[in-house]
Amino acid sequence: MGLLYGVSQLRSRIVVSLCALGVCAASLLAAPVTYAGVPDPALSTVPNVLAVPGGSLNYQVTIVGTSGPIDSANVTLVYSAAADSILCWCTGQTHPSITATTNASGVAVFSIKAGGCANPAVIPGGIAVEVFVNSVKLKEVGQVSPDIVNTRVAPCNVSLSDAVQFTFPLATATYGFCFDLNSDLAVGLTDAVIATPAFANALTCN
Numbered sequence: 001m002g003l004l005y006g007v008s009q010l011r012s013r014i015v016v017s018l019c020a021l022g023v024c025a026a027s028l029l030a031a032p033v034t035y036a037g038v039p040d041p042a043l044s045t046v047p048n049v050l051a052v053p054g055g056s057l058n059y060q061v062t063i064v065g066t067s068g069p070i071d072s073a074n075v076t077l078v079y080s081a082a083a084d085s086i087l088c089w090c091t092g093q094t095h096p097s098i099t100a101t102t103n104a105s106g107v108a109v110f111s112i113k114a115g116g117c118a119n120p121a122v123i124p125g126g127i128a129v130e131v132f133v134n135s136v137k138l139k140e141v142g143q144v145s146p147d148i149v150n151t152r153v154a155p156c157n158v159s160l161s162d163a164v165q166f167t168f169p170l171a172t173a174t175y176g177f178c179f180d181l182n183s184d185l186a187v188g189l190t191d192a193v194i195a196t197p198a199f200a201n202a203l204t205c206n
């Protein structure tokens with residue numbers, strides 16, 4: 001923020017100086033200031049983290065700046081201590097920080113081997129997952145998973161108890177943070193499509 005303010009100030013000073021010399025040009029005043037490679041939260045797509053025991057569901061983010069998609073950006077998910085402690089982590093899954101890199105379309109794909117739901121609204125401190133792009137914080141999100149009844153210690157598993165929890169919200173399109181697997185702020189068929197294979201295959205991990 002300090003750097004952006006500094007650049008803006010400097011530009012203002014240059015404009016004032018040139019105006020004082022009588023060469024103040026409308027085009028100079030109207031010159032757009034863009035910062036290539038700086039992610040814009042409003043243009044980027046960062047849904048709640050989707051995780052499942054075994055990691056067979058992809059979690060995808062798209063990082064976009066004012067100049068378009070940002071290639072080769074380092075995207076890091078940082079779980080708060082509170083969230084980290086209530087989720088179920090498969091052995092071998094690094095945490096609380098997980099990193100992936102964007103491609104030319106600005107897309108970074110994670111395959112997170114974990115279970116459990118982390119709703120920031122009900123977590124001590126109010127933060128579940130912070131999303132950093134090239135070390136700059138872009139957004140705070142939560143985590144969702146078909147493994148909603150989670151054991152908190154491996155083995156993590158998707159079983160009948162999880163399916164039972166999902167049945168009513170999916171059947172009645174009743175919104176709940178933990179049941180909205182695709183982060184569209186609704187619970188329905190698209191979430192069922194994501195969850196059903198996890199239930200059918202009883203996904204698990206040690």
Ligand SMILES: [Ca+2]
Nearest residue numbers: 147149157158
């Ligand atoms: Ca479970």
Ligand SMILES: [Ca+2]
Nearest residue numbers: 180182184186
């Ligand atoms: Ca949904």
